[in-house]
Amino acid sequence: xxxxxxxxxxxxxxxxxxxxxxxxxxxxxxxxxxxxxxxxxxxxxxxxxxxxxxxxxxxxxxxxxxxxxxxxxxxxxxxxxxxxxxxxxxxxxxxxxxxxxxxxxxxxxxxxxxxxxxxxxxxxxxxxxxxxxxxxxxxxxxxxxxxxxxxxxxxxxxxxxxxxxxxxxxxxxxxxxxxxxxxxxxxxxxxxxxxxxxxxxxxxxxxxxxxxxxxxxxxxxxxxxxxxxxxxxxxxxxxxxxxxxxxxxxxxxxxxxxxxxxxxxxxxxxxxxxxxxxxxxxxxxxxxxxxxxxxxxxxxxxxxxxxxxxxxxxxxxxxxxxxxxxxxxxxxxxxxxxxxxxxxxxxxxxxxxxxxxx
Amino acid sequence: xxxxxxxxxxxxxxxxxxxxxxxxxxxxxxxxxxxxxxxxxxxxxxxxxxxxxxxxxxxxxxxxxxxxxxxxxxxxxxxxxxxxxxxxxxxxxxxxxxxxxxxxxxxxxxxxxxxxxxxxxxxxxxxxxxxxxxxxxxxxxxxxxxxxxxxxxxxxxxxxxxxxxxxxxxxxxxxxxxxxxxxxxxxxxxxxxxxxxxxxxxxxxxxxxxxxxxxxxxxxxxxxxxxxxxxxxxxxxxxxxxxxxxxxxxxxxxxxxxxxxxxxxxxxxxxxxxxxxxxxxxxxxxxxxxxxxxxxxx
Numbered sequence: 127x128x129x130x131x132x133x134x135x136x137x138x139x140x141x142x143x144x145x146x147x148x149x150x151x152x153x154x155x156x157x158x159x160x161x162x163x164x165x166x167x168x169x170x171x172x173x174x175x176x177x178x179x180x181x182x183x184x185x186x187x188x189x190x191x192x193x194x195x196x197x198x199x200x201x202x203x204x205x206x207x208x209x210x211x212x213x214x215x216x217x218x219x220x221x222x223x224x225x226x227x228x229x230x231x232x233x234x235x236x237x238x239x240x241x242x243x244x245x246x247x248x249x250x251x252x253x254x255x256x257x258x259x260x261x262x263x264x265x266x267x268x269x270x271x272x273x274x275x276x277x278x279x280x281x282x283x284x285x286x287x288x289x290x291x292x293x294x295x296x297x298x299x300x301x302x303x304x305x306x307x308x309x310x311x312x313x314x315x316x317x318x319x320x321x322x323x324x325x326x327x328x329x330x331x332x333x334x335x336x337x338x339x340x341x342x343x344x345x346x347x348x349x350x351x352x353x354x355x356x357x358x359x360x361x362x363x364x365x366x367x368x369x370x371x372x373x374x375x376x377x378x379x380x381x382x383x384x385x386x387x388x389x390x391x392x393x394x395x396x397x398x399x400x401x402x403x404x405x406x407x408x409x410x411x412x413x414x415x416x417x418x419x420x421x422x423x424x425x426x427x428x429x430x431x432x433x434x435x436x437x438x439x440x441x442x443x444x445x446x447x448x449x450x451x452x453x454x455x456x457x458x459x460x461x462x463x464x465x466x467x468x469x470x471x472x473x474x475x476x477x478x479x480x481x482x483x484x
Numbered sequence: 485x486x487x488x489x490x491x492x493x494x495x496x497x498x499x500x501x502x503x504x505x506x507x508x509x510x511x512x513x514x515x516x517x518x519x520x521x522x523x524x525x526x527x528x529x530x531x532x533x534x535x536x537x538x539x540x541x542x543x544x545x546x547x548x549x550x551x552x553x554x555x556x557x558x559x560x561x562x563x564x565x566x567x568x569x570x571x572x573x574x575x576x577x578x579x580x581x582x583x584x585x586x587x588x589x590x591x592x593x594x595x596x597x598x599x600x601x602x603x604x605x606x607x608x609x610x611x612x613x614x615x616x617x618x619x620x621x622x623x624x625x626x627x628x629x630x631x632x633x634x635x636x637x638x639x640x641x642x643x644x645x646x647x648x649x650x651x652x653x654x655x656x657x658x659x660x661x662x663x664x665x666x667x668x669x670x671x672x673x674x675x676x677x678x679x680x681x682x683x684x685x686x687x688x689x690x691x692x693x694x695x696x697x698x699x700x701x702x703x704x705x706x707x708x709x710x711x712x713x714x715x716x717x718x719x720x721x722x723x724x725x726x727x728x729x730x731x732x733x734x735x736x737x738x739x740x741x742x743x744x745x746x747x748x749x750x751x752x753x754x755x756x757x758x759x760x761x762x763x764x765x766x767x768x769x770x771x772x773x774x775x776x777x778x779x780x781x782x
Binding site: 215228231233 | 522529608609610613614615617
């Protein structure tokens with residue numbers, strides 16, 4: 127407790143820290159209490175784009191709500207810009223810019239009125255606020271809609287207005303819940319340009335996401351599953367930990383094919399030579415079989431070991447032509463990282479109890 | 485509380501010193517600014533939805549016109565003498581029911597305008613406010629001020645019907661009544677916030693209105709005088725908070741001719757009624773702030 131509170135805000139200290147954060151949602155009628163977060167710890171350096179990646183129910187939303195001071199810190203400790211969340215919530219809120227997944231806009235007010243209202247809540251007013259509103263509306267290309275009521279805007283435009291609102295007071299830490307949801311590809315690109323620019327200027331960006339493409343663009347990632355941290359690191363680093371290539375064999379009978387492959391692999395080494403990548407795991411899913419390979423020693427060309435394996439298997443396995451309809455060789459993705467760490471795909475997962483809660 | 489997070493924020497490209505100074509200055513006035521902007525939002529929303537302008541006043545006015553006219557032959561204030569004397573001096577039901585109608589408009593308008601809190605929560609607007617560096621006191625103040633203003637704006641035009649109702653009016657008595665209406669509107673808006681903050685559905689809020697607030701209004705002396713009620717009911721009416729609101733309203737309205745009033749209705753006098761209503765308004769506001777406090781972990 128003491129260490130976090132004594133820390134004074136300075137450039138070198140982390141922008142956000144969390145130590146052993148735990149949150150339990152109280153049970154309701156016919157619903158047992160549920161762990162939303164279970165001992166989550168991390169540190170975020172200033173100027174980092176830091177992503178929380180995980181399935182729904184993984185704990186992202188709970189973590190987001192705790193950091194936004196909307197849920198109390200019931201276990202562990204966390205700080206934003208050097209301010210402890212439990213002890214100095216107002217200072218934390220002043221340092222934070224928050225953009226919600228469902229935009230916190232008043233649909234009956236115009237875009238400009240929404241921004242002015244938001245600015246007032248952060249203590250901004252007058253010509254200074256007007257200038258900030260102009261700048262941020264331009265930043266997200268919504269300046270031409272400033273006199274339109276928010277209800278007339280599409281979902282994507284509302285999200286952009288929400289982001290413009292979150293940046294009015296030039297927060298040092300930006301907290302975004304699923305920022306790309308509902309944005310078209312161009313708006314998404316613009317958003318990421320803005321985020322990169324902010325991060326380069328020293329702003330720390332924390333965002334929740336379940337999009338792999340979005341997660342790939344983060345400097346660092348925290349993979350969350352069932353309220354626990356399953357991995358943390360830069361996307362490349364995480365993918366390297368999985369190992370070598372991943373071979374995916376599309377098949378009409380994945381289970382049969384997987385069984386045949388396993389039997390075959392047990393019979394003898396699939397690849398030639400010492401230090402060549404071997405098969406670490408075989409897993410059948412709905413319409414394909416996944417072969418996870420170990421990383422080869424030395425930086426080989428992409429997929430050489432894998433293609434070698436495929437050609438050997440194709441020769442040895444009876445009925446290959448009928449059983450395998452397509453072969454894909456790829457470097458591991460973050461999805462593979464998640465699968466590797468949890469044994470479950472990223473898309474699965476149950477509803478987050480925080481969603482829809484007040 | 486340290487303010488350095490605010491002032492030491494990214495200075496921006498130009499005029500960082502000026503900006504920092506400005507933010508430091510405005511940070512001090514932020515609670516008032518926040519309350520004012522929340523209040524202003526309520527007013528703007530209200531003016532943009534003309535259908536809402538009329539709605540809260542219509543039902544009570546309809547009650548007044550129909551019930552007031554229907555009962556006018558059968559109603560007599562105790563102590564006003566027999567049917568034979570019922571001339572100009574006697575209080576008709578249309579007149580008796582008039583202050584109660586004002587109270588009902590205030591009640592409807594104040595309570596329904598605080599329902600917006602439930603919509604704000606559902607639409608996600610409220611969490612944006614709650615995540616802002618604004619003390620809950622300012623959030624509640626803005627919401628109560630907004631609800632009270634809307635209630636007053638809907639009831640005030642009805643004051644002009646006083647002559648039609650037969651109330652012995654003067655400019656001073658109408659001004660006094662308008663002043664009391666501010667107090668009552670604040671009290672009722674604060675009560676509305678207390679209920680709306682913890683209620684997740686509009687339906688639940690209507691239940692509170694129908695099962696608690698309407699009966700309280702019926703037993704405030706708005707509909708029939710305490711002096712005409714049987715003993716047990718009169719006892720309930722005397723401790724009903726809304727009885728004091730009605731007494732304050734009546735007292736102010738009849739300040740032009742106080743002699744014809746109070747004694748016959750059995751209501752408290754103006755001074756104690758104002759005092760109790762003022763105290764209740766402060767208490768309801770305080771309760772609203774407590775209810776709106778962020779959840780704390782013990």
